[in-house]
Amino acid sequence: MEAAEVSVDGLIYKLMCNGSQRIHEQMIRGEHQKLHHRDLPAVHPGVTKLSMTPKKKKCEGAIQPWGVNYDPSQVCVLEGSTVKLGCIFKYPCEKPTIIVEKKFWFTEINNIVDLRDNPDYRDRVEWNPPDYDGYRNCTLTIRRLRRTDSATYKFRFETNKDGGKYTGEPGVDLKVTGLTVVMSPVVTEGQKVILTCDTSCNLPEHTTFTWHQNGKALPQSENQHPNRLVLNTVGRQDAGIYTCYVKNQNFSAPERTLTVQYAPDAPSVSVSPDEIKENSSVTLTCRGDAYPAIQTYTWFKENGNQSLGSETENLVFDHIQSFDSGKYFCTVANKLGSNKSDSILIDVKYAPTNTSLLVSPSDEIKEGDSVTLNCRSDANPPANFTWYKDNQTLPWELRKSYTFTSIRSEDSGTYRCRSENEYGHSYSANLSIAVQYAPRVPSVSGKLEDSWRLTLTCSSDAHPSVDNYTWFKENEDSPRASGRTFTITDFRINQIGNYYCQAQNRRGAKNSTYQLIVVAGEMCLFTYAHTLPVQTRNYP
Structure with a gap:
């Protein structure tokens, strides 16, 4: 120990x-x-x-005088930063022992009031440093400095000795200043421009700065001067609001606006309305980007050497005619130069006429064929097309043709089309489409009469209609009967089996099945839920 x-x-x-x-x-x-x-x-x-x-503390050596030493006595710092005002105070070492009862900082502005009790400084000042033996540390720290903090700061201590009150004179002169962006506010495109981040304080030699344009940090160049931003060839993209920061600090210079002058860009020409109908009022507008603003406008029609007389940004046709169709352009100028627009085409528009509907192929249409409908119309601008079947709107795209890649019987009907643009519309004549198809799988129904007479009926959908119905028993080559109905009156064991009918037109044939069973002298009638098998023949 x-x-x-x-x-x-x-x-x-x-x-x-x-x-x-x-x-x-x-x-x-x-x-x-x-x-x-x-x-x-x-x-x-x-x-x-x-x-x-x-x-007991020993008092050795010569008697110390009363005093307050400041280091440095003048301080210049940036707004928003933190400063330490170095300070040491001392008093005589004698008996009876001198006791410090009160110590505080104040400014001349607010008279002798402890800064810690001043609401303008509360929560921003700090000093409670350790004491040195015989020399006591009174360093003051002020955070988040404001311009209004500029003042002369003094330290005062009071002891238990009569007359033992001491204020360190002349105090510390603190100057709080900010950053300033020094630049030419108006420049011409292509010039070299230098922006300087300046302050009245002597900042440390290696202080570095960051620059912001329109709120976004700019990348730093390796060769960049510590407090300068150099734009070697300034462009309009460099125009904007600039400010500078001391690196790693959260305070900046007041924003400055840089304005870049430039000659006109190639102007653009727009037309109103977007679509032009004969006898309507039409306005062409010439727009260009320039600073200072464009001073003169001149209008031309291609293949013509004379200007059109208008010297404003608008060229107006009160009642435009077809012979006004053509290409137009404008030129613009300010004090820094001139430029020419691209040409714009003026084309007179009209409503659709002569709408017709064509079908391909135009002869007989069989189920499974590829069939295309074409709606033709003369219109400017090109028309959009609406399609109808049996007077009902079809959910097809607004295009001039539609193709059935494999047409079906349910696609049969009466079709027409409508062509339309913003100036009007026109309908085609009706076009009937009848899709031909072989008979569908026949359905068979049976009716038992007087317990000894069974009549079977065969039905099938087809276009053209079914020409022939024929009745067969399974595994027999010869038909049992023809016609839509087949009647059985003699029930014997050899009649048990699969019966089916065949429906036929010129597009093909299909079979259906039926089963008749005799059990213990009684007749039972069953039909299959599916065909066994369904035989299909299609004809070209």
């Missing part, structure tokens, strides 16, 4: 320490003077006991 005496807050304390030799040497060398007695156990874990009984 080792011991050392430490002076903390003006008192001498005895420390008991079981720490390393290094800790003991720190206490002997006086490094403890940087500690508060509450911090010692945290900084030196080896400290096990702190005697709180103060020992």
Whole structure:
């Protein structure tokens, strides 16, 4: 266990320490003077006991005078930053012991009022530094500096001795200033432009700056001067609001606006209305980007050498005619130069006429064929097309043709089309489409009469209609009957089996099945839910 005496807050304390030799040497060398007695156990874990009984402080050497020393005595800092005003105060070492009862900072502006009690400084000032033996640290820290913080700051302490009140004169002169962007506010495209981030303070030699344009940080060049932004060839994209920051600080210069002058770009010509109908009023407008603004406009029609007389941005046709169709352009100029637009085509429009509907192929249409409908119309601008079947609108695209890749019987009907643009519409004549197809799988129904007579009926859908119905028994080559109906009156065991009918037109034939069963002298009638098998023949 080792011991050392430490002076903390003006008192001498005895420390008991079981720490390393290094800790003991720190206490002997006086490094403890940087500690508060509450911090010692945290900084030196080896400290096990702190005697709180103060020992008398020795007064050695010459008597110290009263005084406050500031270092430096003049400070210039940037708005928003943090500053430390260095300060040491002292007083005589004599008996009876002088005790400091009150110590604080104040400014000439607010008279002798502790800054910590001033609402303008509250939560922004801090000073509670450790004391040195005989010389006491009174350094003041001010955060988030404002322009209004510029003042002369003084430290004052008051003791228990009569007349023992002392104010350090002349104090510390603090100047809080900001950054300023120095530049030419108006420049011409192509020039070299230099923006300087300036301040009245002498900042450290290696202070670096960042630049922002329209709120976005600009990349830094390796060769960039610390406080300058150089635009070697300024362009209109460089126009905007600029500000500068001291790197890693959150305060900036007031924003400045850079305006870039340039000759007109190639202008554009627009037309109103978008679509032009004969005898309507039409306005052509010439628009160009330039700074200063465009001063003169001139209009031309291609293949003509004379200007059209208008010297404004608009060229107006009160009642446009077909012979006014053609290509037009304009030229624009300001004091820095001139430019010419591309040409715009003026084309007179009209409503659709002569609408007709064509079908391909135009002869007989069979189920499965590829069939195309074409709607033709003369219109300007080109028409959109609406399709109808049996007077019902079809959900087809607004295009002039539609193709059935494999047409079906349900596609049969009466078709027509409508052509339309913004100036009017026109309908085609009706066109009938009849899709031909072979008979569908026949259905068979049976009716038992008087317990001994069974009549079977065969039905099938087809276009053209079914020409022939024929009745067969399975595994027999010869037909049993022809016609839509087939009657059985003699029930014998050899009549049990599969019966089917065949429906036929000139597009093909299909078969159906039926089963008749005689059990124990009684007749039972069953039909299959499916065909066994369905035979199909299609004809070209």
